[in-house]
Amino acid sequence: METPKNPFPIDFRIREGLSRIAMALRVDEWKKAKDVGLNPTQLAILALLEGRKDGLNVKEIAAHLGVSQPTATDSIAALEKKQRLEKRAEQGDRRAVRVYLTPMGLAALQPDTGDSLAEQAVGSLDKLEQQQLLLTLIKMIRHLQESDAIPVQRMCVTCRYFAPFAHPDAGQPHHCHFVNAAFGQRELRVDCRDHEEADPTSRAATWEAFQAG
């Protein structure tokens, strides 16, 4: 090992850093949520549901949020009371429930004020650093996904429409078969509502090609 007995290894300090930034961003989230009469957790659930034609069930929402199932039930009930989402019976499993955004729920997601701390903090980085940060976050998220620590996110790198380095153009090397257009590293999505999960084999191959490029 490189630094034996270091009481503060780099993963520990990176976690500290992430934690500080997360605390700061909570302020943004409250502001944004309060504007539509919600709180950050509720708004996060609505964002999760946006674009999911098949909705999500309670367990999935809990997993995405990293909370227990009863906690998810609580927040879903609060949102249902506010008519921001609705529950429908799952086809073929009468124990289960599927949760969908209502038009009112979708409306809560519309306003995007800008002028946030996130924007400010990311804006203080140069373009290359921004791109590297995005890639690094994607890498970390993907790793957590593949080790089943978190559910699959709607990222390009797990999407069946994503073709990494399909073009010789270094500026826009990637291709999205959904919108049928080329795009660059800086444009990679973290939560795309057009995402369709590729099968594991295909995902692995895509990631391979993405890393190699």
Added chain:
Amino acid sequence: METPKNPFPIDFRIREGLSRIAMALRVDEWKKAKDVGLNPTQLAILALLEGRKDGLNVKEIAAHLGVSQPTATDSIAALEKKQRLEKRAEQGDRRAVRVYLTPMGLAALQPDTGDSLAEQAVGSLDKLEQQQLLLTLIKMIRHLQESDAIPVQRMCVTCRYFAPFAHPDAGQPHHCHFVNAAFGQRELRVDCRDHEEADPTSRAATWEAFQAG
């Protein structure tokens, strides 16, 4: 501008990524906190207090956590009841209160199990990426500090003991005058309990030298 009218600018997507990772890390935090009979917020307050000989007052704790002052009062009261911290009168201001860790509070901070999701996620990055990520996070945090969005953190780059690029050795270019030792980019601290805040002018000069190096 480079990508006009892009509905998902890179700062937005980076924030999404940070948010996903933060959700995942909450699970770690609960596990760690539960082991000592606390919750993540309470443990965060104790961590904040560690090594602060002058303690912190309620307002400062609220600012660090990104919550309102009454919320900080709540959590402080919960910790006080559990004898993890104590409040003492502020010298010279009888309105104010200073909060200090008790020996029991310090004990709660000791156990460090390892094997966390953070460790796993950061471990999936190569060394260079880890270092870049740490530097990028430090840069973002510093920017939020300097624009008064968050309180000054106990990072090397704002510490009066920190001498950036004081040594020709590319592996360990920095020097800490507190422990009187050289150290490398990978060893930069995010929350050092020996931190002493440098004055703004000096901080700016240090940052300048750090960036130039």
Added chain:
DNA sequence: CAATAAATATAGGATTCCTATGTTTATTGC
């Protein structure tokens, strides 16, 4: 010395969040 400001505390209320457990419906194994 009155007016204003600052640091906390209190009040009130919605919600989050946990664990433990109950209810209903699926699935499995014999």
Added chain:
DNA sequence: GCAATAAACATAGGAATCCTATATTTATTG
């Protein structure tokens, strides 16, 4: 086919977070 087990969700109970608004006490200012 049917009991045993498992899975999905709801409920119960309780501690704590978290907000806004307001009160209290003490500092500071004009």
